[in-house]
Amino acid sequence: MTDLARPLTDFLTEHLPRDRGLSPHTVASYTDSFKLLAVFAA
Numbered sequence: 001m002t003d004l005a006r007p008l009t010d011f012l013t014e015h016l017p018r019d020r021g022l023s024p025h026t027v028a029s030y031t032d033s034f035k036l037l038a039v040f041a042a
Contacts, residue, residue, distance in 0.1 A: 008034060012027060012030060012031055012034070013027075016030060
């Protein structure tokens with residue numbers, strides 16, 4: 001697991017839905033975007 005994995009997971013699973021009140025669809029969109037960014041950066 002990378003140094004970024006834990007904070008990113010917390011952001012996607014805790015901060016966005018709980019603190020920001022975003023829908024599961026929005027969280028899924030953010031997740032997909034980060035996956036695409038990781039592939040592009042690699």
